[in-house]
Amino acid sequence: MVTLNVTGMTCDGCVRSVERIIKAQDPDAQVKVDLGSGRVEANTSAQPAALVEAIEAAGFGATPVA
Numbered sequence: 001m002v003t004l005n006v007t008g009m010t011c012d013g014c015v016r017s018v019e020r021i022i023k024a025q026d027p028d029a030q031v032k033v034d035l036g037s038g039r040v041e042a043n044t045s046a047q048p049a050a051l052v053e054a055i056e057a058a059g060f061g062a063t064p065v066a
């Protein structure tokens with residue numbers, strides 16, 4: 001499980017974008033995004049650093065949560 005704090009999400013479109021970005025890294029990922037808190041939980045084998053890089057490349061902020 002990878003937990004990230006994602007900033008810059010303002011609507012459901014952003015939520016879908018982040019989900020899509022994570023699934024581009026791992027098609028089998030199970031992703032839960034909470035728009036209000038910015039918390040993203042991904043059940044994935046992808047590395048947190050790779051997810052952060054991909055999410056930031058799309059213009060959001062992303063920080064792993066320990």
Ligand SMILES: [Cu+2]
Nearest residue numbers: 010011013014
């Ligand atoms: Cu949006």
